[in-house]
Amino acid sequence: MRIKYQLISALILLLSISHLGSLKAQNYVLYQGNGAYNELNNAIVVSSDLDLMEYREKFNGHVSNDFNLKLFGLEMDTDSVIVGRQGFLLMVTKDGNHIMAIDPFVAENVTKYDTTSKISHKIEIVNGLRYYVIQWKNIQTSDAAGKYINLQLWLEEGGENVKFHFGPTDVPELATSQNGIQCGVYQLSPTFQVEKFTNLTGTAENPDPSSAKYGKLSTFPQNEMIYTFATGNPTSLDEIHLSPVVSIFPNPVSEFLILTVSESEIGMPISIKSFNGQEVFTGKIKATKTEIDFSQQTNGLYFVRIGNEYVQGVYKVMKQ
Structure with a gap:
C-alpha cells in the first residue's frame, strides 16, 4: 500500500x-x-x-x-x-x-x-x-x-x-x-x-x-x-458515437445547433429525427463547421445521426 x-x-x-x-x-x-x-x-x-x-x-x-x-x-x-x-x-x-x-x-x-x-x-x-x-x-x-x-x-x-x-x-x-x-x-x-x-x-x-x-x-x-x-x-453503449473529433453543441439547443467535425467526416450523411421518429433534417456534411436551424422545432428530444453504412454515430439533443 x-x-x-x-x-x-x-x-x-x-x-x-x-x-x-x-x-x-x-x-x-x-x-x-x-x-x-x-x-x-x-x-x-x-x-x-x-x-x-x-x-x-x-x-x-x-x-x-x-x-x-x-x-x-x-x-x-x-x-x-x-x-x-x-x-x-x-x-x-x-x-x-x-x-x-x-x-x-x-x-x-x-x-x-x-x-x-x-x-x-x-x-x-x-x-x-x-x-x-x-x-x-x-x-x-x-x-x-x-x-x-x-x-x-x-x-x-x-x-x-x-x-x-x-x-x-x-x-x-x-x-x-x-x-x-x-x-x-x-x-x-x-x-x-x-x-x-x-x-x-x-x-x-x-x-x-x-x-x-x-x-x-x-x-x-x-x-x-x-x-x-x-x-x-x-461498443458497450446503446448509442454508438463517432470519433472524438465530432462535437455537437449547444445541448440543450434553442435556436442554432452547431456541428463541428474533422475533414475526414466531410461528405458523410446527416439526419435528425424527433423522439417520435419524424425526420426534421437530412443532408450531407459540407464543412468542418455546420449550423442547423432549430428555432422552428418543438421542444423535446431529438436524435442526430451521422455516418454511412460503415461508420455511424447517434447523438441525443434536447430542444428547449
Missing part, C-alpha cells in the same frame, strides 16, 4: 510540472453547453489539514455509502479521494490497479498552487439522477493578484459521465492560449501507463476533443459553461 501511495504522489508531481508525454487515442464523446452555476448548499467542507504536499488534500469521499461510480469502464473507490486545491482530483479504482486523474484547469505559465481555495463535496439529485459533486471556490492564481477560478466537477452515478461546470472566473491573459481540460485513467505500476485519456483543444465556445500530447483552449471557459465527457466504451 505504501508503494501505491508513493506512485500516486509521483503522479501528482507529474500533473503539476508536465503533461505526461505522448498519449493514446481513446473513444469518448464531448458535449458542450451552458447552464446556471449554483454554489452547493449544505455541502461537506474539506478539512484544511494538508496531506504530504502543501497543495493537495485527502478526504473521506463516501458521502453516501451506496454511491457507485464507474468511469472509463472501471469502478472507482469513493472511500478515498485526493483533491488538489488548484482543481485536480485523483481516485483509485476498486481493484487497486488504476487511478483516475481529472484536471479541469491545466495551464502553462500559471501557478495555481495557492491554498486559499475552499473545497466542498455533496451528493446532488437532479431529474432522478445522482451526482457526486466537488466544488472549488475561488482558486487563486499566484501569477496575478485578485485572479480567481470557480468550478464544479459532477460525476454521474452509473452514467460514466464527467461534467465540468465553470462559474465566475477571472484569469490572467497569459492563460488564455495555454489552458485545457484533462481526464484520464492510469495503470498503477512501477511506471505510469496511460490507458485512457481525453483533453480539449480549440476554443472554449468551439472545443475539439483530442488525444494529443496537450490540449489547449485559446479561450478560457467562462461563467456557466459546461463540458460533458461521456467516458464509456462506445
Whole structure:
C-alpha cells in the first residue's frame, strides 16, 4: 500500500510540472453547453489539514455509502479521494490497479498552487439522477493578484459521465492560449501507463476533443459553461458515437445547433429525427463547421445521426 501511495504522489508531481508525454487515442464523446452555476448548499467542507504536499488534500469521499461510480469502464473507490486545491482530483479504482486523474484547469505559465481555495463535496439529485459533486471556490492564481477560478466537477452515478461546470472566473491573459481540460485513467505500476485519456483543444465556445500530447483552449471557459465527457466504451453503449473529433453543441439547443467535425467526416450523411421518429433534417456534411436551424422545432428530444453504412454515430439533443 505504501508503494501505491508513493506512485500516486509521483503522479501528482507529474500533473503539476508536465503533461505526461505522448498519449493514446481513446473513444469518448464531448458535449458542450451552458447552464446556471449554483454554489452547493449544505455541502461537506474539506478539512484544511494538508496531506504530504502543501497543495493537495485527502478526504473521506463516501458521502453516501451506496454511491457507485464507474468511469472509463472501471469502478472507482469513493472511500478515498485526493483533491488538489488548484482543481485536480485523483481516485483509485476498486481493484487497486488504476487511478483516475481529472484536471479541469491545466495551464502553462500559471501557478495555481495557492491554498486559499475552499473545497466542498455533496451528493446532488437532479431529474432522478445522482451526482457526486466537488466544488472549488475561488482558486487563486499566484501569477496575478485578485485572479480567481470557480468550478464544479459532477460525476454521474452509473452514467460514466464527467461534467465540468465553470462559474465566475477571472484569469490572467497569459492563460488564455495555454489552458485545457484533462481526464484520464492510469495503470498503477512501477511506471505510469496511460490507458485512457481525453483533453480539449480549440476554443472554449468551439472545443475539439483530442488525444494529443496537450490540449489547449485559446479561450478560457467562462461563467456557466459546461463540458460533458461521456467516458464509456462506445461498443458497450446503446448509442454508438463517432470519433472524438465530432462535437455537437449547444445541448440543450434553442435556436442554432452547431456541428463541428474533422475533414475526414466531410461528405458523410446527416439526419435528425424527433423522439417520435419524424425526420426534421437530412443532408450531407459540407464543412468542418455546420449550423442547423432549430428555432422552428418543438421542444423535446431529438436524435442526430451521422455516418454511412460503415461508420455511424447517434447523438441525443434536447430542444428547449
